[in-house]
Amino acid sequence: MPDVYITPNQLSITVSQPVSQVVDVAGGQGPAGTPAEGGNASYDRAFTNSDLSIAGLLPVVHDLNTNPSGVTVFNSSGEMVLPDRVEVLTANTLSIDLSSFIPLQGAWSLSITQ
Numbered sequence: 631m632p633d634v635y636i637t638p639n640q641l642s643i644t645v646s647q648p649v650s651q652v653v654d655v656a657g658g659q660g661p662a663g664t665p666a667e668g669g670n671a672s673y674d675r676a677f678t679n680s681d682l683s684i685a686g687l688l689p690v691v692h693d694l695n696t697n698p699s700g701v702t703v704f705n706s707s708g709e710m711v712l713p714d715r716v717e718v719l720t721a722n723t724l725s726i727d728l729s730s731f732i733p734l735q736g737a738w739s740l741s742i743t744q
Contacts, residue, residue, distance in 0.1 A: 673742040679734040686714075686729025692742050693722050700743040701726070706736030 673692035682688050692698070697718050703711045703726065715727035724742075728734065 671744040674740065676737045676739045678737055679732060682728060682732060682734065686727060686732045688726040688728060688740075689723065690726060690740065690742070691723050694742065694744050695721050696744055697721060698724065698742045698744065700741075702741045702743075703728070704739045704741075705731075706734070706738055711738075 671694050673690075673694060675690075677688060701713075701716050701724070703713055705711050711728075711731065713726045713728055714730050715725075717725045717727075719725060726740070
């Protein structure tokens with residue numbers, strides 16, 4: 631079971647064993663995401679290895695104007711993946727550390743909910 635530490639504007643998850651399943655939880659900024667239909671605001675986008683920084687970070691500008699209630703990452707096989715770290719930088723930006731997964735194979739996807 632991963633250790634989860636939550637401090638204002640920051641969520642840190644430490645995993646002591648390799649993770650075979652990914653769970654709910656950005657390089658240059660990639661293309662704009664798309665809003666979800668109906669209900670709560672969300673941000674969805676696809677990304678590839680070329681969107682990551684050399685350190686394996688995916689910066690994300692979601693423009694939801696709030697800290698997200700959920701960040702979910704899916705690999706190219708459609709499996710949920712637990713990022714190494716998710717850091718909320720502002721009410722509209724966050725950084726997702728995927729360094730243990732690089733190089734990413736194929737197109738991955740990301741969903742952020744308000």
